[in-house]
Each structure stands twice: as C-alpha cells, then as structure tokens.
Amino acid sequence: RExxxxxxxxxxxxxxxxxxxxxxxxxxxxxxxHNAAAFLSSFILDSVCWEVVGVVKLWNEWCRTSNxxxxxxxxxxxxxxxxxxxxxxxxxxxxxxxxxDQQFQWLEKVFGCMQKxxxxxxxxxxxxxxxxxxxxxxxxxPSPFLKALKTKEFKEQVxxxxxxxxxxxxxxxxxxxxxxxxxxIPAVLYQCYTDVIKLDTVTIEAFKPLLSSKxxxxxxxxxxxxxxxxxxxxxxxxxxxxIYI
Amino acid sequence: xxxxxxxxxxxxxxxxxLVISTxxxxxxGYFYTDCLVPMVGNxxxxxxxxNSMELSINAEVYSSPSKKLVVLQIRSPFIKNKYRxxxxxxxxxxxxxxxxxVVLLSSSHAYQRDDxxxxxxxxxxxxxxxxxxxxxxxxxxxxxKEMEKVAAYPGINDTEKVLHIPGxxxxxxxxxxxxxxxxxxxxxxxxxxxxxxxxxxxALVNYLNEWLQLIKSKVNTSSQWKIPSSWRLLFGNGLxxxxx
Numbered sequence: 001r002e003x004x005x006x007x008x009x010x011x012x013x014x015x016x017x018x019x020x021x022x023x024x025x026x027x028x029x030x031x032x033x034h035n036a037a038a039f040l041s042s043f044i045l046d047s048v049c050w051e052v053v054g055v056v057k058l059w060n061e062w063c064r065t066s067n068x069x070x071x072x073x074x075x076x077x078x079x080x081x082x083x084x085x086x087x088x089x090x091x092x093x094x095x096x097x098x099x100x101d102q103q104f105q106w107l108e109k110v111f112g113c114m115q116k117x118x119x120x121x122x123x124x125x126x127x128x129x130x131x132x133x134x135x136x137x138x139x140x141x142p143s144p145f146l147k148a149l150k151t152k153e154f155k156e157q158v159x160x161x162x163x164x165x166x167x168x169x170x171x172x173x174x175x176x177x178x179x180x181x182x183x184x185i186p187a188v189l190y191q192c193y194t195d196v197i198k199l200d201t202v203t204i205e206a207f208k209p210l211l212s213s214k215x216x217x218x219x220x221x222x223x224x225x226x227x228x229x230x231x232x233x234x235x236x237x238x239x240x241x242x243i244y245i
Numbered sequence: 246x247x248x249x250x251x252x253x254x255x256x257x258x259x260x261x262x263l264v265i266s267t268x269x270x271x272x273x274g275y276f277y278t279d280c281l282v283p284m285v286g287n288x289x290x291x292x293x294x295x296n297s298m299e300l301s302i303n304a305e306v307y308s309s310p311s312k313k314l315v316v317l318q319i320r321s322p323f324i325k326n327k328y329r330x331x332x333x334x335x336x337x338x339x340x341x342x343x344x345x346x347v348v349l350l351s352s353s354h355a356y357q358r359d360d361x362x363x364x365x366x367x368x369x370x371x372x373x374x375x376x377x378x379x380x381x382x383x384x385x386x387x388x389x390k391e392m393e394k395v396a397a398y399p400g401i402n403d404t405e406k407v408l409h410i411p412g413x414x415x416x417x418x419x420x421x422x423x424x425x426x427x428x429x430x431x432x433x434x435x436x437x438x439x440x441x442x443x444x445x446x447x448a449l450v451n452y453l454n455e456w457l458q459l460i461k462s463k464v465n466t467s468s469q470w471k472i473p474s475s476w477r478l479l480f481g482n483g484l485x486x487x488x489x
Binding site: 100 | 275277279282283284285286287288289291297298299300302303324325326474475476477478479481482483484485487
C-alpha cells in the first residue's frame with residue numbers, strides 16, 4: 001500500500017518527493033497521534049510563523065488522511081510545517097495511523113528528502129498506560145506521565161525519566177527512532193502514557209515539560225494563545241460527546 | 246552465525262537472549278530491514294544503571310570473538326509478504342561476511358506431533374547436506390534425533406515424504422534455501438506450545454550447548470545461563486492492592 005508524500009517547498013508548486021533536492025534540516029519535530037499533534041497546535045504552531053510545506057496521503061484499515069490542510073484536531077492527517085524565520089526547522093503532525101507495512105515507506109520518503117548532517121529529531125507520542133510494565137499495578141500510577149528514549153548520539157538533557165526495561169515502543173515512533181539510531185542521528189522520543197484514548201487536555205498538558213527543552217524553547221508561542229486553543233479543543237470534543245442527549 | 250526463527254513460543258529468540266546475556270556479548274551492529282515490525286527499547290541485557298541506557302532495535306548483531314560466534318537477535322514479527330525478501334537479505338549477508346556455518350534456533354507446535362514423537366525427547370535437529378558431511382557423525386555420538394519427515398498426502402499416499410515444521414515461521418524456508426544454496430546450516434528445534442516458554446528456552450540452549458560447548462556445563466543445570474534483565478514482568482504487572 002503506497003503512501004505519497006507531497007512537498008510544496010518552492011512558492012506553491014507541488015513537487016513529488018523524489019524530484020526535490022535534499023533540503024537542509026536542523027530540527028525535525030514529529031508529533032504522532034492526536035494528543036501529541038494537539039500539543040504542538042496549542043503551544044507551538046500558528047498560521048503566522050509557520051507554513052505548510054508537505055502532506056502525506058495514505059489509507060489503511062484504520063484511517064484515510066483528509067485532503068485539506070485545514071484540519072480539525074480530531075481528523076486523521078499528516079502535515080509538515082516549516083518555520084518561516086528559519087526554514088531548517090521542520091515540524092510534522094501525524095495523527096493518522098501508519099500501518100506496519102507503510103512505516104518503512106514513510107521513513108524513506110520523509111527522511112529521504114532531508115540532509116542528515118546536523119539534524120536533530122524530537123518525537124512526541126502517546127500510548128495507553130495499560131501497556132506500561134511495572135512492578136506495581138498501573139492503577140496506582142499517577143498518569144499521564146512522560147518517559148523518554150534517546151539514540152546514542154543524543155547528548156542533551158532529557159526532560160523526564162528514561163523508559164525502563166522491559167518496556168518497548170512500537171509503530172511509527174519506534175520506526176523513526178530506529179532509523180535515527182541506525183543512521184546515527186541524535187534523536188529523542190517522549191512517550192506519554194495516558195489512560196484517555198481520545199483527545200484530552202490533561203494528556204496534552206503532560207507534554208508541557210518539553211517546552212523548557214533546548215529544542216522547543218525558542219519555538220513556544222504566547223501562553224494566552226495556548227490556553228485559548230486548549231479551551232477550543234475541549235469544546236470541539238464535547239459536541240461529539242453530546243450525541244446522545 | 247547463531248540466530249533464532251520467530252516461531253512458536255518465541256523459544257528460539259528466548260534461547261538466543263540467554264546466549265547473548267550469559268556470554269556477555271557486545272553489540273556490533275544493526276540488521277536494518279523493512280521486513281520486521283519496528284520496535285525500540287532500552288538495553289535488554291542491562292546489568293547496571295550505566296549500561297541500561299543504550300537503545301536497542303528490532304534486529305541486532307552481537308559478537309564474541311573468543312568463541313568465533315556472531316549472533317543475530319530478532320525481536321519482532323515479520324511484516325506480511327516479507328519472509329522471502331528477508332531470507333534473501335540474510336543469505337546475501339551470510340555470503341558476503343563469509344560466515345562458515347549458520348545455526349538456527351527454532352520451535353514447532355507440540356500438538357502436531359504424531360504418536361512416536363510424543364515419546365522421548367522433544368528436541369530435534371536438521372542439517373543441510375554440506376554440514377551433514379562435517380558434523381553428521383557428531384550428532385550420532387550425541388544421540389540426537391533428526392526431525393522426521395511427514396507424508397505429503399497423509400492417508401492417501403504415505404510414500405512421498407516432506408519436511409513439515411508447523412509453527413516454525415521461516416525455519417523451513419531458510420533450511421530448504423540453504424540446502425539448495427550449499428550453505429552449511431543446522432536447525433535446532435524443540436516441540437512446544439505457547440505459554441511460559443522459559444523452560445523451553447533453557448532446554449533448547451542446553452541442547453545447543455551439547456554441540457557447541459559455549460559454556461562449561463554439568464549435566465542439565467539450567468542455572469549456568471544468565472537470565473537477561475528484560476525478562477522481568479513477562480506475565481504482566483503487579484496486582485492492584487484494591488483487588489483484595
């Protein structure tokens with residue numbers, strides 16, 4: 001099952017990923033899943049400083065990506081944004097599920113377009129707390145909580161404890177981190193273990209410690225903006241939940 | 246080259262974990278492939294805080310120069326339709342790295358055994374013709390049992406026999422390809438079922454040790470093998486106290 005990555009890097013003209021020359025990227029931030037994507041929407045992204053530069057089109061048994069770039073936080077989409085003031089900063093929100101036979105393709109088509117020297121990758125993702133293996137029962141754990149995994153080359157401070165054995169990470173976050181480990185790209189994955197499956201503000205706020213990290217510090221937007229967006233998320237969610245009233 | 250087949254009860258993989266952990270093998274590389282489901286985690290063989298932070302991926306290569314042993318550990322299942330590409334990649338690596346012999350650790354469904362197989366040892370071996378010449382005699386001395394062939398058309402025609410390894414994953418594919426490519430391969434497998442496969446892993450690794458003598462062993466003492474730290478919590482977390 002093919003996936004297509006369409007880049008619009010030069011003034012609106014769409015180019016297939018294979019035709020484009022590798023562009024220089026210093027920071028690549030990937031948010032996988034609705035909550036991680038919403039975190040970036042609330043605290044980092046806005047329409048003034050960031051422009052859409054790419055979109056992934058795919059479908060599988062779980063989802064089909066939407067065709068527009070004006071997406072709701074609850075939609076399935078995969079978009080790439082670039083910071084206008086520093087075009088080497090790339091951000092990706094991937095709230096669609098990328099199936100196991102598509103994950104390698106995603107990696108090749110996305111990383112294939114980037115120059116890998118000087119690149120640093122940050123991955124945000126969520127996962128059910130029931131998957132977390134620990135000596136105590138997961139019921140007593142204060143969730144949501146963050147755990148991190150980093151590649152050998154990543155030398156900076158990590159904002160939360162590392163993920164202990166025997167826990168593992170799967171799917172696209174694992175695929176991206178494996179790629180970075182093998183190709184010696186410094187990368188860090190922040191996994192948020194949460195007990196809420198849908199879009200949820202508590203889960204989103206669990207990513208807040210990352211705002212003080214070296215990578216994201218310079219990109220954080222105005223705090224009042226963030227609270228407004230978070231509130232908006234809450235209301236969009238609620239309308240869906242009132243279906244039986 | 247020692248490697249597991251992803252098979253029933255993951256016995257091959259568990260046994261490989263024991264080998265890597267006991268011999269304290271160093272990681273020397275990655276087998277980066279699109280044929281296996283991705284996964285990452287921290288060092289599964291960590292013994293202390295210092296070495297627990299190294300990232301591990303789904304297929305890695307370890308080596309022990311003193312024992313002239315290279316181990317490929319596979320940690321996740323195959324992606325649909327990727328068995329053959331994986332086998333081809335593996336063989337081209339075996340050829341290019343001039344590997345002398347390949348030992349495959351595997352398992353097969355216990356419920357598929359016939360009456361004779363239910364009695365006696367659940368361990369079996371297979372050798373490709375090229376390896377048979379070299380070590381066939383040794384297997385006889387060790388009193389090992391070769392994997393029996395089964396009728397191709399049971400009940401209809403009992404004369405035509407084929408190799409059948411149910412639950413073995415890519416075992417049969419790797420073995421038949423090795424035979425035709427002239428690669429020296431040995432398959433060591435155990436009949437087992439899903440469940441707590443740790444005892445099966447010990448049985449398989451002790452069987453391997455009878456031949457390769459990787460560690461000095463007294464007869465059947467499983468305590469010689471070091472269990473990796475990642476084997477904790479194989480059967481879930483602690484229970485919530487409120488349950489009682």
